[in-house]
Amino acid sequence: MISQFYPYEYADSVFFIDYNKLYNKGFRGIIFDIDNTLVHHGDDSTHEVDELFKEIHRAGLKTVLLTNNKENRVKRFIRNIDTMYICDADKPNTQGYLKAVDMMGIKKEQTVFIGDQIFTDILGANRSGIASILVKFIKLKEEKRIGKRRYAEYLILELWKKSNKYYNRLGDIYKERSNKNMTQKKQRKLFCEICPLTYAISEAKEMFLHDLKDIKNGIRFADTKSKKKLPNIIASQSSGLIKRGKGIDPVLQENKAVNIKLASAKINGIIIRPGETFSFWRTVGKITKKKGYLDGRIISGNKLTPGLGGGLCNLGNTIHRLILHSPLEVTEFHSHSDALAPDEGKRVPFSSGTSVYYNYIDYRFKNNTDHNVQLLAWCKDDKLYCQLRSEVPAPYNYNLAEENHHFHKDGDKYYRISKIYKITTDKKTGKIIEKKLVRDNHSEVMYDYSLIPKELIR
Known part of the structure; x- marks a missing residue:
């Protein structure tokens, strides 16, 4: 009953x-x-x-x-x-x-x-x-x-x-001037804020519009996988699966590692042909408990909170950092704070900051070369590894450079400030071909302010 x-x-x-x-x-x-x-x-x-x-x-x-x-x-x-x-x-x-x-x-x-x-x-x-x-x-x-x-x-x-x-x-059973419905001065709400049902409707609308746009634009998505690796390594990146420190929930970190391993297995070996687009969510698919996904750490409303599939932003970010070290074109990118936790060791530009949320907040890149490329992603010894391979060697080197990196207090909050550039250089001559701004960083610090290096506060 x-x-x-x-x-x-x-x-x-x-x-x-x-x-x-x-x-x-x-x-x-x-x-x-x-x-x-x-x-x-x-x-x-x-x-x-x-x-x-x-x-x-x-x-x-x-x-x-x-x-x-x-x-x-x-x-x-x-x-x-x-x-x-x-x-x-x-x-x-x-x-x-x-x-x-x-x-x-x-x-x-x-x-x-x-x-x-x-x-x-x-x-x-x-x-x-x-x-x-x-x-x-x-x-x-x-x-x-x-x-x-x-x-x-x-x-x-x-x-x-x-x-x-x-x-x-x-x-x-209520205190004076309060009741069970918490009646207060009402403010006009967005449709998605009225109740859980209207939020679900709004979310479904965004998914529909995202898919409709794909159909309208005639995007060809990569969907072929191969166990055989292409011969030339274009770029390699890695990141830790587990963050440790003050205020970091170890259970959510362990769950994050599980989530990343599941999603990496879906991506590993995918071939992106010339003109095709890699889509994070079309490759990984919908995250569900039935598939083994757990509650990890997500950002919602600019706050860190537990959520199913939490931690996949880490995978999306490592792939993004990989693609920035290549000639491929990023076609969809969404960002959140890249100051989720204190830097472990030497500062790495784009160590975090990429946002993915099923399925309309996607991460995508296009193969704008004339040969096949392959994306590998796997986990080993508490680390995530990503590698981009190609049929032919790349004629250029690609690196990231961060300038004017510091922290700044604005009101009662701290922010990480910097400019991150993608630098393309000729392998033979070492000459800089292009210096392109890829992020004008202004990220809210999401961890304990006492852990911010004092020498970097300006």
Whole structure:
């Protein structure tokens, strides 16, 4: 029955709930989910959340964190919070919920669960006979991409609102000047911002227009692969699969490596004939969990966040850096910040910064020579390797040069500033044939500002 997915109540945020009212209604303990309930996925606790737990405890309520995360994630979160916890809970299995009730030494009728996911958090609470409050999942302001389950949750929530029997079973639990719908001054929204359905419609439109443009332009796409390598190496590039450092989630990095290995296998050996275009997404195909892709680190709304297939921008970027060291023509390129993490060792221009997102944010290049070229991509020993091969040797050398590289503070944010040039030189004479600006770099720093080299700040 669909009612097993219905919460007892809904709130736009954990901060909109009046915990004294919950106490007065007979509740003595709260079980909290963590990610996207109290903080955005993977984030540390904030001062506001730390103070919230003190407020809850002052109201006479006990707390337990119930999460499917590992213990190291929970310990990092509760550094400034005095609360019990259960990790690896296997929600919606009821065992963790009932164990949390026992830990608080109360009855399950005196317990309320607060979480953001209907199919795990709320379902598990209902199966355990525990009252539940669904909160709006925490989403970064400009974040657009959401999982498929969120669309289903949206529909279930609408059905719940129309159910007299299951709607508003806890009554008034809200703080003054707030309500479950978080009514505020309304601003005109874009069509894609109205709800998950309109975002999906907008996304489908972009995909359709992208494909329509390809048909109209009569683009011939490369689709032939060969295990036999072409004889001449034009360019080679490599990059690390795993980044390590302060604030970098190691799990998302491991997942990124898995994603890149899967996508590289689709690309490795592809032949691009004269006049043909290589398309990242037409070659790699749609990313799905069924194919083995995992949540890695993506940029959404100019913020780093987990997302399915995260890390493929790294593959796209390594290919882009490879093509810039060749005579081939880049025909579609999208950029994001190239300051996602501190430089490891010597600064490499275009070490990051290429954006790909299925399927209308693509990376493409065209073979504008009169002979076949071949793209190889493979992973070995925690490194990604890319190589461009050709039937004939290239008459020129191609290199990247970065000028005026530094960091600059603008307001409360730091940016990486530089100009990156592609330099073409004659192999025989060493004479510079062309110096072409390929990126006027102004990238927001996405990592801890304390890790920026002080000598590079201007």
